[in-house]
Amino acid sequence: MPMDRQKIIIDTDPGQDDAIAIMLALASPQIELLGLIAATGNVPVTQTAENACKILELAQRPDIKVYKGCPRPMRRPPINAQHVHGQTGMDGPTLPTPKHQPEAQHGVSFLLETLANHPEHSITLVTIGPMTNLATALIQAPDVVKRLKQVVAMGGAWSETGNISPAAEFNAFADPDAAAIVLNSGLPVTLVPLDVTHSFLITTDRLQALSALSGTCARAAYEMLTFSSRFDLEKYGWSGAPLHDPCTIGWLLAPQLFTGRNVNVEVEVASPLTLGATVVDWWNVTNRPINAHFLRTVDADQLWALILDGLSRLP
Amino acid sequence: MPMDRQKIIIDTDPGQDDAIAIMLALASPQIELLGLIAATGNVPVTQTAENACKILELAQRPDIKVYKGCPRPMRRPPINAQHVHGQTGMDGPTLPTPKHQPEAQHGVSFLLETLANHPEHSITLVTIGPMTNLATALIQAPDVVKRLKQVVAMGGAWSETGNISPAAEFNAFADPDAAAIVLNSGLPVTLVPLDVTHSFLITTDRLQALSALSGTCARAAYEMLTFSSRFDLEKYGWSGAPLHDPCTIGWLLAPQLFTGRNVNVEVEVASPLTLGATVVDWWNVTNRPINAHFLRTVDADQLWALILDGLSRLP
Amino acid sequence: MPMDRQKIIIDTDPGQDDAIAIMLALASPQIELLGLIAATGNVPVTQTAENACKILELAQRPDIKVYKGCPRPMRRPPINAQHVHGQTGMDGPTLPTPKHQPEAQHGVSFLLETLANHPEHSITLVTIGPMTNLATALIQAPDVVKRLKQVVAMGGAWSETGNISPAAEFNAFADPDAAAIVLNSGLPVTLVPLDVTHSFLITTDRLQALSALSGTCARAAYEMLTFSSRFDLEKYGWSGAPLHDPCTIGWLLAPQLFTGRNVNVEVEVASPLTLGATVVDWWNVTNRPINAHFLRTVDADQLWALILDGLSRLP
Amino acid sequence: MPMDRQKIIIDTDPGQDDAIAIMLALASPQIELLGLIAATGNVPVTQTAENACKILELAQRPDIKVYKGCPRPMRRPPINAQHVHGQTGMDGPTLPTPKHQPEAQHGVSFLLETLANHPEHSITLVTIGPMTNLATALIQAPDVVKRLKQVVAMGGAWSETGNISPAAEFNAFADPDAAAIVLNSGLPVTLVPLDVTHSFLITTDRLQALSALSGTCARAAYEMLTFSSRFDLEKYGWSGAPLHDPCTIGWLLAPQLFTGRNVNVEVEVASPLTLGATVVDWWNVTNRPINAHFLRTVDADQLWALILDGLSRLP
Numbered sequence A, B, C, D: 001m002p003m004d005r006q007k008i009i010i011d012t013d014p015g016q017d018d019a020i021a022i023m024l025a026l027a028s029p030q031i032e033l034l035g036l037i038a039a040t041g042n043v044p045v046t047q048t049a050e051n052a053c054k055i056l057e058l059a060q061r062p063d064i065k066v067y068k069g070c071p072r073p074m075r076r077p078p079i080n081a082q083h084v085h086g087q088t089g090m091d092g093p094t095l096p097t098p099k100h101q102p103e104a105q106h107g108v109s110f111l112l113e114t115l116a117n118h119p120e121h122s123i124t125l126v127t128i129g130p131m132t133n134l135a136t137a138l139i140q141a142p143d144v145v146k147r148l149k150q151v152v153a154m155g156g157a158w159s160e161t162g163n164i165s166p167a168a169e170f171n172a173f174a175d176p177d178a179a180a181i182v183l184n185s186g187l188p189v190t191l192v193p194l195d196v197t198h199s200f201l202i203t204t205d206r207l208q209a210l211s212a213l214s215g216t217c218a219r220a221a222y223e224m225l226t227f228s229s230r231f232d233l234e235k236y237g238w239s240g241a242p243l244h245d246p247c248t249i250g251w252l253l254a255p256q257l258f259t260g261r262n263v264n265v266e267v268e269v270a271s272p273l274t275l276g277a278t279v280v281d282w283w284n285v286t287n288r289p290i291n292a293h294f295l296r297t298v299d300a301d302q303l304w305a306l307i308l309d310g311l312s313r314l315p
């Protein structure tokens, strides 16, 4: 275990895969989770905040606080993904109403205050939902760029092109303006796109290995993934549904399992047809500046082993 | 004097015409000015905040606080208007560095807190610069819509089409996304467009009447308008330069001097050619919902009399 | 009467006002009308071609040929203006089915062939409908630019902003891509925009003067204008309906009745909100090249006298 | 050999890969080549027409005529690809100035006339350059849709995203409006995108097999591919450069070597960032109508064998 734990904040719209990502972070001694910001994404922020509380309660971590972020995207009407994630956004297990409640402080305010109270470049922000909160913070206080260490974001696509639309991935599409603001901010951004997550499939074998774990968290994770897999299995006809958000924490813990390239990524914000498309200059055919580390492959077996190992250590 | 003074906050990027607007508000017993938020517009926010402080010092109002707002537009690179307003954004008089200093609290935070501490629908926000601060507040806390009484904004154009570009007025162009967010928010918005302000010209006669007033504020106002008129006089070849921002306070004080129409106004945010254009459905040829009271004419003589009267009451 | 008659082709989508324009051309000894190209505009091209034939029959000019042009705009679905012009696009008088029939040759082919058979810079193209035919010719054969003398086009708007939408005039909106291609072609273009035609109103007095003329053409013109005025009178509440297309022929005959400015005009082709807007750099605030002579005012009384005089000379 | 030879017209901007495609068509008894239309693409149309003549001269086919098409894209400034194809657009072999000369008739006119002189649905148009000519024909005469049997077009990309830009393939990017017009026309279109051609690589082995063929055509083809491969080999670092255009003729000859899907494909025409992107609804996540057969894979070995076999039969 490294001496310096990575301080992170997770901005999240749980989401079954968000839940696994949060659990993995909680299970990892290399990571110090400073708080959760609830985002508007798969479902409205009131629901994602409640879901975040449920996860913390499952993991018996009442010490970690949840802050509700912006209840809407910057410029677009909210979309949701209940067709994938179910009514609560985190369907699968039956979880009690949590005692854990979100704080009164706004998520953007929490982010700005936390950054102000820590040394520059000491905190990693992990966004596994639309990036509205970070973008709003950047508009108010551009020095967020130098206060954050880095951003690790699930979002975007290159060869996999899109899921919510033919041209765009859900998180980028749900608030493309926010994604564009973040990518143009000068922040060091690592993107975990569909190109990675579509090769990290929860096959029957992997699901079975999860089901063999004891513990409340592992059990809930199993039930969540069983539920959320159904949509993608039918859509793609693959051997398993992709598992998106945990790849971010996986990269923080074991970057050697991933390959990627430093490239320019721009987000389409103007055209309805391609709204939210992440245009990746993988072959370096433009003169646009490098603004992202864009991940491309993952060692799925080892990442899954890492997740199982993490979940096995939780209550 | 009415029993109920109108509580207002002014969001401003002074600006010589902003200065006159603020002075008019300070001079008017019908208005209670709760604070000034400095916007990024004619010049950067650090400078507009200092300019706001200078105005308050001229008017001997150390009780009114200045809060710096967002230092950048939402999605666009900042533009400025130093070609019109001079290096400081408020050139003309030589004003000492003010003792009055901006608060540490952020302008958006001040706005949200002030609204939370007052009854619903009790505060009018007057924006006389780009609308970044209000839009950012709306993204974080959409209930700003029901907490504000109304917005009165200098911005946009119909028949006068534009000034900073052939298609757009400066405030709308400088942050078109913010203007679009405000107009789509459901807030009651009164727009004071170029159609009004281009018929409110500071002719030689009017300028002379101002120069006849004693008082530090009137003197500074005279020197400001003398400076800022030069650009428009050369550009348009009119008998006087338009005076934009004071029309907002003028409308609050004497709406009977104005005519307008309840219409739909949309802001172009996608196309570079028409960026920031306010598309006004004056002839009701679409089915778009009414979202603005769009002013069209002003009784220039009476409005100028109102301003002179106000300035004559200030120190 | 000048020795050199102006050779013109009229590209038209009659349209009551197109009919008056064509009649005025036929009545003018200074003008030699080489042919009519029917455009898709107010109604489909089959109908506008028939309408063109009807006008020629009224004027007893079987020698002038009608060619059907493109039956669709370049990229947009066709729109029409039957709400203004009636079912036939030229409602009002009851006109018999004409013996005059359109030629088999395509309008674009006629245009290209006629230009090839005349000296360079000898023919004026007058477009009083969407500019699809000219734009299509330009794509196929860019040397149309040097073969034409000039283009005189009814279309666009500056201060009057639009009629079919809040931001666009009908002809520019119906095929904005064509308008943009023409304006970027290097052709000398004179634009007759709504700014002119909205000040050329067919008041009751003017209509009465027309009704006093004998002659089949004048009678039909009176009935057409009586019909077509109804829509605009109700919409605008003005003292008369604007008369658009004859202003083009009027300018050819008597340019001294008009004022205008050489400016840059760009057409919005990308954004749905402002589609077809003609962005006029009247105040020269950009560095864009001058590409149009944009008319701004007309002496309405004298232009009307010119039209009455013309109609009085027709059968 | 089938009794009914497929009647085709090739619209082409040679282009080394165009040359191989044309040679393959000439070598195939199943195909009757009615003529070549030169397109503006890799180089200007005057040059592509001369290149087309050179290919016909190499193949000793003076009976086949070449028609120059539109010398410019519809709305965009021309781009070229001399960085790939060399100064002449078909660098590699030293070919004499051809005796074969393009016809005087315009390519669009040839297309319209040929379609009018053949039964409906009897001619296949193969486009292996930007689609300006077909789109211009469609604007003038929409019944081209029912006169053509089908269009087979090299162009677009799904997972391979782009080559000339990060988001767009060259032919689609060079005239995106034309591509959009064709795809929205109702014509049966088979697209051969980068997804196919990037898996059809001219490896050293394949190039060597070509060099072993005798014959003037095969020799020229070898020298062309040796030249044109250099750019892509350096860019991609693959084992061979992709061979684009011959895949269209390959599909006509042996569709069983390809797999694909009937999908909706839309072309981005509005946003500079994604201009020319072909948005492919591969996973059927929208309700857009099917308008293309989009090829996805090819049996590269067998297609190469087909080409070698063809070239071996030419002079």
Ligand SMILES: [Ca+2]
Residues within 6 Å of the ligand: A012, A013, A014, A015, A017, A018, A041, A128, A129, A245
């Ligand atoms: Ca998520």
Ligand SMILES: [Ca+2]
Residues within 6 Å of the ligand: B012, B013, B014, B015, B017, B018, B041, B128, B129, B245
């Ligand atoms: Ca201002």
Ligand SMILES: [Ca+2]
Residues within 6 Å of the ligand: C012, C013, C014, C015, C017, C018, C041, C128, C129, C245
């Ligand atoms: Ca017309």
Ligand SMILES: [Ca+2]
Residues within 6 Å of the ligand: D012, D013, D014, D015, D017, D018, D041, D128, D129, D245
């Ligand atoms: Ca080609």
